[in-house]
Amino acid sequence: xxxxxxxxxxxxxxxxxxxxxxxxxxxxxxxxxxxxxxxxxxxxxxxxxxxxxxxxxxxxxxxxxxxxxxxxxxxxxxxxxxxxxxxxxxxxxxxxxxxxxxxxxxxxxxxxxxxxxxxxxxxxxxxxxxxxxxxxxxxxxxxxxxxxxxxxxxxxxxxxxxxxxxxxxxxxxxxxxxxxxxxxxxxxxxxxxxxxxxxxxxxxxxxxxxxxxxxxxxxxxxxxxxxxxxxxxxxxxxxxxxxxxxxxxxxxxxxxxxxxxxxxxxxxxxxxxxxxxxxxxxxxxxxxxxxxxxxxxxxxxxxxxxxxxxxxxxxxxxxxxxxxxxxxxxxxxxxxxxxxxxxxxxxxxxxxxxxxxxxxxxxxxxxxxxxxxxxxxxxxxxxxxxxxxxxxxxxxxxxxxxxxxxxxxxxxxxxxxxxxxxxxxxxxxxxx
Amino acid sequence: xxxxxxxxxxxxxxxxxxxxxxxxxxxxxxxxxxxxxxxxxxxxxxxxxxxxxxxxxxxxxxxxxxxxxxxxxxxxxxxxxxxxxxxxxxxxxxxxxxxxxxxxxxxxxxxxxxxxxxxxxxxxxxxxxxxxxxxxxxxxxxxxxxxxxxxxxxxxxxxxxxxxxxxxxxxxxxxxxxxxxxxxxxxxxxxxxxxxxxxxxxxxxxxxxxxxxxxxxxxxxxxxxxxxxxxxxxxxxxxxxxxxxxxxxxxxxxxxxxxxxxxxxxxxxxxxxxxxxxxxxxx
Ligand SMILES: Nc1ncnc2c1ncn2[C@@H]1O[C@H](COP(=O)(O)OP(=O)(O)O)[C@@H](O)[C@H]1O
Ligand SMILES: [Mg+2]
Numbered sequence: 028x029x030x031x032x033x034x035x036x037x038x039x040x041x042x043x044x045x046x047x048x049x050x051x052x053x054x055x056x057x058x059x060x061x062x063x064x065x066x067x068x069x070x071x072x073x074x075x076x077x078x079x080x081x082x083x084x085x086x087x088x089x090x091x092x093x094x095x096x097x098x099x100x101x102x103x104x105x106x107x108x109x110x111x112x113x114x115x116x117x118x119x120x121x122x123x124x125x126x127x128x129x130x131x132x133x134x135x136x137x138x139x140x141x142x143x144x145x146x147x148x149x150x151x152x153x154x155x156x157x158x159x160x161x162x163x164x165x166x167x168x169x170x171x172x173x174x175x176x177x178x179x180x181x182x183x184x185x186x187x188x189x190x191x192x193x194x195x196x197x198x199x200x201x202x203x204x205x206x207x208x209x210x211x212x213x214x215x216x217x218x219x220x221x222x223x224x225x226x227x228x229x230x231x232x233x234x235x236x237x238x239x240x241x242x243x244x245x246x247x248x249x250x251x252x253x254x255x256x257x258x259x260x261x262x263x264x265x266x267x268x269x270x271x272x273x274x275x276x277x278x279x280x281x282x283x284x285x286x287x288x289x290x291x292x293x294x295x296x297x298x299x300x301x302x303x304x305x306x307x308x309x310x311x312x313x314x315x316x317x318x319x320x321x322x323x324x325x326x327x328x329x330x331x332x333x334x335x336x337x338x339x340x341x342x343x344x345x346x347x348x349x350x351x352x353x354x355x356x357x358x359x360x361x362x363x364x365x366x367x368x369x370x371x372x373x374x375x376x377x378x379x380x381x382x383x384x385x386x387x388x389x390x391x392x393x394x395x396x397x398x399x400x401x402x403x404x405x406x407x408x409x410x411x412x413x414x415x416x417x418x419x420x421x422x423x424x425x426x427x428x429x430x431x432x433x434x435x436x437x438x439x440x441x442x443x444x445x446x447x448x449x450x451x452x453x454x455x456x457x458x459x
Numbered sequence: 460x461x462x463x464x465x466x467x468x469x470x471x472x473x474x475x476x477x478x479x480x481x482x483x484x485x486x487x488x489x490x491x492x493x494x495x496x497x498x499x500x501x502x503x504x505x506x507x508x509x510x511x512x513x514x515x516x517x518x519x520x521x522x523x524x525x526x527x528x529x530x531x532x533x534x535x536x537x538x539x540x541x542x543x544x545x546x547x548x549x550x551x552x553x554x555x556x557x558x559x560x561x562x563x564x565x566x567x568x569x570x571x572x573x574x575x576x577x578x579x580x581x582x583x584x585x586x587x588x589x590x591x592x593x594x595x596x597x598x599x600x601x602x603x604x605x606x607x608x609x610x611x612x613x614x615x616x617x618x619x620x621x622x623x624x625x626x627x628x629x630x631x632x633x634x635x636x637x638x639x640x641x642x643x644x645x646x647x648x649x650x651x652x653x654x655x656x657x658x659x660x661x662x663x664x665x666x667x668x669x670x671x672x673x674x675x676x677x678x679x680x681x682x683x684x685x686x687x688x689x690x691x692x693x694x695x696x697x698x699x700x701x702x703x704x705x706x707x708x709x710x711x712x713x714x715x716x717x718x719x720x721x722x723x724x725x726x727x728x729x730x731x732x733x734x735x736x737x738x739x740x741x742x
Contacts, residue, residue: 271548342585348546349581350598350651351574360597361587 078438082431085223088233089175089183091146092214095125096168097158108162116158118151122173130205138201145205147174147233172216177232177425182206183215186424197424223432227400228414232425235418237433239400243313243393243408244382244440246401250317251324251381256374258321259328263370266329267336268358287326294323295390303391311392311407319391320381327380331373335366368455375448379441385412411437482514485729486719490518490706494659494689495540495577500554502535502544509535511713513554517659522681522690524700524721527710528736533693536710537661540691541577542570558659575602578652580662584644586636586651591628594636594647595619598655614654622650623680642673646680653688660684662692666699678703697737701725709733 099106101124102116126142127133133142150173157171158164178197181187183206193199198206209215226236262283270276298319302308308315339362347357388394393409394417401408409417415437418430482488489496493516502510510532517523517540525533535544542563544550556563563573575598586594595615598604605611615632619625624646628639636647645665652660662681666674681690681703694700700707701721708718709732717730728734 340585342581342583343587344546345543345581346585346587346648346651348543349541349574349579350601351571351655352597352601353571356601360601365588 078431078434080431082428082433082435084184084186085428085432086220087184087217088220088222089180090172090216090218091175091179091209092170092172092216093122093125093129093146094168094170095121095154096128097121097164097166098124099166102158102165103162108165110159113159113162114155116155118154118158122146122150122154130208141199141202142205144176145179145202147176148231149174149234172218174222174233175215177423179206180233181425183217186428223429227398228396228409228417229398230396232421232423232429235426235429237411237414237436239397240409240411240414240433241436242401243316243397244410246313246404246408247316247320247388247393247410248378248382250314250404251320252374252378254317254321255324255328255377256370259325259374260332260370262325262329263332263336264358264363267333268362269354283326283329287330290386291323291384292386292390294319295387297322298387299390309405309407311395311397311409312405313393313401313408313410314404315391316388316393316408316410317404319387320384323384323387324377324381327377328370328374331377332366332370335369335373336362338369339365368451372448372452375444375451379444379448382440382444383412383437385410385416388413389416411440482512482715484514484715485717485733486724488514488516488715488718490516492519493517494519494559495691496557497536497539498555498557500536500539500552500556502532502539503551504535504547505549509713510539510552513715515708515715515718517689517691518706519689520685520687521706522685522692522704524704524707525691525693525710526695526697526700526707526736527716529695531710532713533710534663537663537691537693538579540659540661541574541579543574543579545570571602575655576657577659577661578655578657580645580648580652580660580665582664583668584641584648586639586644586647588635588637590633591619591636591639591647592632595650595654598651602655604655618650618654619647621653621684622646623676623683624650640673642669642676645669645673645677649677649680649684653684657688659689659691662690664693664695667695674699697725709736711736 098121101120102118103112105112123139123143126146127139130142133139153173154171175183178187179202182189182198182203187196187198189196189203206215222234223236225238226234227239229235266276266279298315302315302318303310308318343361343365344357347361352360388410394413395407395409396417397407397409399406411433415430415433418426418433495517497513497515500510500513501508513536525537527533538544538547539552540556540558540563544552552564558573558576562568563577587597589597592615595618596605596611599611599614605614616625616629619628624643627643628634628647636644639647645668649660649665666677669677678699681692684690685705692700692703704721706718707721707724709716709724709728709730711732717724717728717733719729724733725737728737
């Protein structure tokens with residue numbers, strides 16, 4: 028179909044031009060892709076830098092070394108040395124006396140109260156535990172590291188600008204002076220914040236820990252995985268391997284897909300009216316939280332389990348039938364073991380989603396302030412993402428770093444779970 | 460609710476094995492010692508009829524080849540002989556197939572037991588993704604054929620020997636069956652079928668995925684197995700049918716056109732369609 032004028036030289040030039048255009052198009056396309064990737068990586072770096080930058084300080088707390096005089100008349104006036112009597116001792120008095128001794132020139136009442144306020148209210152409890160554990164201290168003295176109050180902690184961490192006008196900051200000049208004196212006397216140190224991981228929530232930021240929320244999430248997820256995995260796998264097995272394709276299974280399939288798309292808050296409302304109002308299960312409990320998350324995760328697990336079953340080639344089923352396996356044997360001996368890694372991967376991803384879920388838990392009351400670490404499935408609790416929400420809406424500045432620290436803990440769990448899913452997939456995924 | 464959806468309607472009672480049957484098939488549909496006999500078999504996929512009124516006996520300890528153009532229903536008919544069609548949603552059959560005189564579609568026939576007596580080898584080698592040993596041992600295990608591990612070892616070894624695979628795999632029985640070559644995999648599948656001691660082995664184009672050398676080995680194997688087993692083989696390769704079978708049945712669009720001794724079918728076909736097919740006029 029070449030015209031006469033189309034000499035080979037002309038054609039060669041045309042071909043070369045086309046080729047150039049094609050290379051250009053390819054390069055351009057690759058550039059678009061690269062831009063998209065860089066953009067998302069950039070957002071992620073920004074997110075992590077922001078969170079870690081704000082949150083890392085929460086992993087350290089300020090402690091003040093105080094010389095304590097364990098006066099018998101305050102701690103154990105009757106001299107019994109019985110643990111129950113020691114527990115009733117006036118440790119606040121002990122601490123106050125020790126602080127006064129540290130700063131003897133502070134005599135005015137209100138000044139003294141401010142002085143005591145350098146320390147956290149939990150210092151009293153820490154000292155009590157210390158004495159109950161070592162009754163021999165009574166009548167002697169030693170120096171003890173006691174937790175500083177949150178505004179002092181912020182000051183030491185440099186988060187309160189000392190340049191601002193005195194009435195605009197939470198620590199006044201006198202407190203700054205006292206802290207300078209203590210620092211000069213090597214009485215101020217930052218220690219790793221163990222209690223952040225071992226304590227429940229608190230109104231006092233320096234005492235607030237994340238264990239309550241972690242355990243609440245853990246309990247809820249135990250319920251969720253324990254219910255949604257077996258139920259989801261059983262449903263998927265039934266639909267894929269046993270049910271005959273008809274209108275009934277079509278309707279079920281459509282419903283499952285729709286359910287997976289229902290906003291999670293709706294499951295929260297469902298849980299509220301069914302589990303709490305109808306069945307009377309305890310409000311705010313991980314039990315109800317887990318049940319609601321089960322409802323939410325179930326469709327996802329069914330869908331991913333069915334995909335895992337579909338990926339098992341039909342030839343395996345034929346082979347099993349051909350040798351005389353019953354349908355149940357075929358499924359249990361051959362198909363299920365091959366599909367299980369895929370099912371587990373789906374389940375872990377579903378769990379990760381459930382772990383990050385907040386809205387339905389708000390509906391069933393897992394959003395209240397709970398100071399006690401939950402001990403069982405029906406004790407009042409909150410969950411990790413809800414804890415983030417609670418702390419982020421707290422007024423105290425010291426909760427800002429704790430919010431970010433809680434997010435870091437949550438992200439650590441999520442990343443671990445996703446990593447596990449990836450490892451599982453790479454290790455066990457079979458290619459036919 | 461399972462997909463075991465084959466519905467069997469009562470067969471017209473002209474169909475006792477060995478008795479003359481009214482049929483349009485050219486050649487002798489019955490044999491002296493029938494193991495399997497199909498009478499008035501029709502098979503449908505939904506509304507579509509894949510097999511039309513087929514009568515055929517399968518003789519003891521011989522190789523019967525089913526040939527015919529693609530889509531003519533060879534596999535469908537083969538699967539009806541161990542009720543593998545039961546596993547296909549929408550498949551339905553009428554008529555009667557007997558194994559040693561017993562109706563295999565009757566209510567008291569256990570499908571699982573039937574498939575132990577009538578084994579099957581598929582077009583694509585499909586070993587389980589388990590060890591070679593486990594592949595062969597699986598059948599005896601689920602059918603309770605071995606009491607002790609030693610019994611099982613004996614069954615595994617003899618099955619692999621019969622399939623001509625023992626010397627190649629005896630040092631790596633714990634290796635995955637899927638790691639073998641295609642031809643070895645297919646022989647493993649044959650060993651697996653033989654491990655439950657079947658009377659009949661159905662083979663659906665067992666060599667179509669294999670190279671010529673592996674094909675030759677399987678053909679030799681089929682020839683050896685004929686002493687002990689009754690074999691029905693579907694093949695689209697007419698040379699293969701001529702080499703391994705004693706009797707050949709030619710299918711065309713769901714009908715059994717002609718059946719007879721293999722050398723007679725290939726040298727002196729009785730029906731135009733058979734002749735056209737074996738001379739390569741269509742296929
Ligand atoms: N599972 C199935 N569902 C529906 N139709 C089928 C199925 N298997 C086979 N068929 C149809 O039945 C006819 C016979 O198929 P088959 O027995 O596979 O032929 P062959 O093995 O001779 O090539 C074909 O028309 C095919 O389309
Ligand atoms: Mg076929």
